[in-house]
Amino acid sequence: MKIEEFSSDHLDVLKELMNIAMGNATASIADLLQAFGTMHIPHLTITDMDGLKSQINHTISADEKYYVTKQLFGGIIGGEFIFVMTDESAANLGHYLYDVSQPSDADIMDAVIELTNILSSTIISRLTEELNTKVQFFAPSTQIISGNHIIGQDETLNYHKIIIVSTEMEFQSHKISGYIFILARDETITRLRELIDQKLEELYA
Amino acid sequence: MKFLVVDDSKLARLSLIKTLKEYEPTAECIEAENGAVAVELFKAESPRVVFLDLTMPVMDGYEALKLMMQIDSNAQVVVVSADIQTQAQVQVLALGAKLMVPKPINSDKMLGILQQLVF
Amino acid sequence: MIDTLDHCNIVFDSLENGTLVVDEECTVWSWNKWLEINTGIVSEEIIGKNLKEYYPELDYKGFQRKIRTTLRLATPTFYDASLSNRFITIPRNKVTTSLLTTMQLQVTISPYIPTLKRVMITINDISDLHELKMTLQHRMVEIAKLNNVLKQDKQIIDANLMIVKTDCGCLITDTTEAFCHFFGYENEKLVGRSLSSIFVANKHETEFLLMKDLLQKKQKWSGEMELHKQNGEQVWMDAVISPYLDETNEIVSYTAIYHDITDKKRIELLSVTDPLTKLYNRQKFDEVCEQMLMRKHWTSVNTFGLIIVDVDYFKKVNDTYGHQIGDAVLITMADTLTKAIRTSDILARWGGEEFVILLPDVDMEKAIHAADKYRQAIEQMNVPKVGTITASFGVAVFSYGDTQETMMHRADRGLYRAKENGRNRVESVLS
Numbered sequence: 093m094k095i096e097e098f099s100s101d102h103l104d105v106l107k108e109l110m111n112i113a114m115g116n117a118t119a120s121i122a123d124l125l126q127a128f129g130t131m132h133i134p135h136l137t138i139t140d141m142d143g144l145k146s147q148i149n150h151t152i153s154a155d156e157k158y159y160v161t162k163q164l165f166g167g168i169i170g171g172e173f174i175f176v177m178t179d180e181s182a183a184n185l186g187h188y189l190y191d192v193s194q195p196s197d198a199d200i201m202d203a204v205i206e207l208t209n210i211l212s213s214t215i216i217s218r219l220t221e222e223l224n225t226k227v228q229f230f231a232p233s234t235q236i237i238s239g240n241h242i243i244g245q246d247e248t249l250n251y252h253k254i255i256i257v258s259t260e261m262e263f264q265s266h267k268i269s270g271y272i273f274i275l276a277r278d279e280t281i282t283r284l285r286e287l288i289d290q291k292l293e294e295l296y297a
Numbered sequence: 298m299k300f301l302v303v304d305d306s307k308l309a310r311l312s313l314i315k316t317l318k319e320y321e322p323t324a325e326c327i328e329a330e331n332g333a334v335a336v337e338l339f340k341a342e343s344p345r346v347v348f349l350d351l352t353m354p355v356m357d358g359y360e361a362l363k364l365m366m367q368i369d370s371n372a373q374v375v376v377v378s379a380d381i382q383t384q385a386q387v388q389v390l391a392l393g394a395k396l397m398v399p400k401p402i403n404s405d406k407m408l409g410i411l412q413q414l415v416f
Numbered sequence: 417m418i419d420t421l422d423h424c425n426i427v428f429d430s431l432e433n434g435t436l437v438v439d440e441e442c443t444v445w446s447w448n449k450w451l452e453i454n455t456g457i458v459s460e461e462i463i464g465k466n467l468k469e470y471y472p473e474l475d476y477k478g479f480q481r482k483i484r485t486t487l488r489l490a491t492p493t494f495y496d497a498s499l500s501n502r503f504i505t506i507p508r509n510k511v512t513t514s515l516l517t518t519m520q521l522q523v524t525i526s527p528y529i530p531t532l533k534r535v536m537i538t539i540n541d542i543s544d545l546h547e548l549k550m551t552l553q554h555r556m557v558e559i560a561k562l563n564n565v566l567k568q569d570k571q572i573i574d575a576n577l578m579i580v581k582t583d584c585g586c587l588i589t590d591t592t593e594a595f596c597h598f599f600g601y602e603n604e605k606l607v608g609r610s611l612s613s614i615f616v617a618n619k620h621e622t623e624f625l626l627m628k629d630l631l632q633k634k635q636k637w638s639g640e641m642e643l644h645k646q647n648g649e650q651v652w653m654d655a656v657i658s659p660y661l662d663e664t665n666e667i668v669s670y671t672a673i674y675h676d677i678t679d680k681k682r683i684e685l686l687s688v689t690d691p692l693t694k695l696y697n698r699q700k701f702d703e704v705c706e707q708m709l710m711r712k713h714w715t716s717v718n719t720f721g722l723i724i725v726d727v728d729y730f731k732k733v734n735d736t737y738g739h740q741i742g743d744a745v746l747i748t749m750a751d752t753l754t755k756a757i758r759t760s761d762i763l764a765r766w767g768g769e770e771f772v773i774l775l776p777d778v779d780m781e782k783a784i785h786a787a788d789k790y791r792q793a794i795e796q797m798n799v800p801k802v803g804t805i806t807a808s809f810g811v812a813v814f815s816y817g818d819t820q821e822t823m824m825h826r827a828d829r830g831l832y833r834a835k836e837n838g839r840n841r842v843e844s845v846l847s
Binding site: 105107113116296 | 308312354379381382383384
Binding site: 189190214217 | 477478482491493524
């Protein structure tokens with residue numbers, strides 16, 4: 093089965109499922125922050141490494157510093173969950189979660205990891221639940237890096253097809269927001285397609 | 298009976314209509330992929346019930362809901378959304394929506410809606 | 417139920433990491449062997465008690481929030497593994513490095529018995545990994561500093577030193593700004609061209625061949641070369657050309673470093689030049705002659721010759737036409753001889769109306785032949801007002817034991833004989 097055979101119906105389903113998953117995640121974070129989150133429409137692209145780089149460049153400024161948390165998930169479908177937060181957002185989050193006016197770097201780091209953890213597990217769990225499968229999460233790691241370092245400089249696996257599911261998390265009242273990228277490639281794209289096919293069959297039956 | 302189904306996802310609309318027809322096989326369903334189109338169709342077709350999504354391009358559900366309530370203060374709007382925050386629910390009900398149901402829609406949820414608004 | 421719990425404890429005790437079970441209130445329900453050993457707290461003591469009693473320094477607000485999140489989302493939550501956010505303090509016994517005195521932990525909180533609000537906490541020692549990360553970060557900072565210094569140095573080099581890099585086929589791969597600026601080229605236009613194509617006029621062929629030879633032997637060459645700028649201006653360069661070899665000792669590229677010595681060369685030329693004829697002066701001739709004598713490889717059939725040339729009736733020319741015309745005769749002579757000699761021959765003004773020529777790689781016969789050729793060239797000359805001029809030639813060739821003095825003496829005797837025998841002649845003296 094070719095990856096290119098991802099039809100507009102497949103994309104539509106995945107986008108809708110991502111929307112539902114994001115709804116759950118927003119509610120979870122809203123709970124944590126005691127605030128109301130604005131929902132954004134998710135974007136879906138199937139591209140390659142260059143496409144991924146250009147999409148990240150498009151959303152994230154190359155020279156600014158960000159808290160970038162990456163978490164891997166694996167199972168029938170596996171991939172990488174990336175959450176990107178500005179300095180300011182991260183500081184606001186640390187301030188809120190740790191209830192101190194000047195959160196330490198470690199406090200901020202821990203707060204970012206905690207938030208990412210909730211985001212990734214809610215989004216991915218919900219998404220996979222809708223697709224009738226399960227995934228395992230691996231320990232996340234956070235780095236403070238500039239936008240152009242989100243993707244490794246030595247990345248040469250350019251021939252891979254990559255699916256990018258991206259959206260935004262936004263809590264205006266707390267000035268906390270971030271970008272979410274879910275990346276998967278090759279095998280997972282094929283399996284994702286198969287799972288969506290089952291979903292489509294139910295729908296058109 | 299005429300229904301207006303508003304969602305930017307074609308398959309979400311399809312799924313909702315399919316569930317709806319389990320109870321109302323003769324239902325006449327009009328579809329809109331964003332709030333702006335929905336408001337025009339609402340004006341022209343006067344549907345009995347509107348199923349309305351919240352996050353959509355061009356015009357979102359909040360805005361469309363406001364305009365529909367201005368056109369007909371008795372409009373029967375059911376918000377079907379992925380946004381399950383309590384505050385979102387409070388907000389749409391305050392704007393005049395009759396119900397708010399979390400996505401994805403299923404038979405049980407549909408029956409509940411129809412029992413409250415139609416049967 | 418008890419059997420199951422016992423079984424769990426056996427499993428926990430066999431794990432090579434810290435595993436404990438706590439509830440939402442932080443009451444400890446399980447404490448495995450790894451923890452007993454590493455914390456010194458036995459399970460019988462801590463089970464049923466609150467973790468707060470043993471580790472009051474922990475941030476329980478955040479910890480309990482994470483426990484609640486774990487239970488609510490039914491998925492694991494992770495603790496940040498940074499230095500200051502330690503979970504519980506466990507001393508580390510590493511002696512050889514002292515970066516970390518307490519264990520760096522990776523902590524995962526997983527749902528255990530959700531109905532009893534209990535979670536399982538696993539603690540992994542990631543100190544070694546963390547140590548590595550810290551060392552790496554430290555090195556990265558050092559590298560960044562070094563890079564900065566290098567960058568500055570490179571800028572200084574680029575602006576001030578004339579350097580050309582070529583590939584193994586002598587095609588230019590890079591030049592410094594200083595090189596381009598000096599020679600009047602743009603870097604982009606030079607890359608890809610061959611080095612010899614921009615320095616067309618290399619007159620010093622023997623030197624060039626020597627250079628090629630040395631480079632082919634993978635050795636460094638250094639020397640002076642006369643080059644042309646893009647606008648045609650002639651410059652003298654002190655050059656060092658070194659081959660760069662790879663691991664298999666093959667030439668990968670060449671680096672040529674140039675230094676402008678035009679001014680120095682001009683002064684040098686002035687000191688060895690006869691101001692009137694622009695030929696080498698006597699001092700320079702002595703120097704070259706000395707070098708020639710030092711070469712050890714002369715044989716009887718391949719030796720070098722010395723010719724003394726004297727203008728015939730020069731005194732009469734001076735007396736008749738004046739010194740200016742006399743000077744004109746000498747200048748014309750110098751030009752004629754310069755054109756007539758071989759590139760390897762050395763011509764100098766000895767003084768007055770006398771010229772000397774050194775001819776490497778000849779024997780007596782060839783030397784006489786060459787001298788006669790020069791004689792004829794002078795005979796053909798036409799000097800304004802004076803008309804034709806002739807000169808007499810004395811020839812000697814080097815033989816073992818000769819000094820400059822003995823050779824000059826023989827050539828002088830030849831010259832004397834030529835004058836005696838009617839002038840406009842070539843005479844030689846064997847010994």
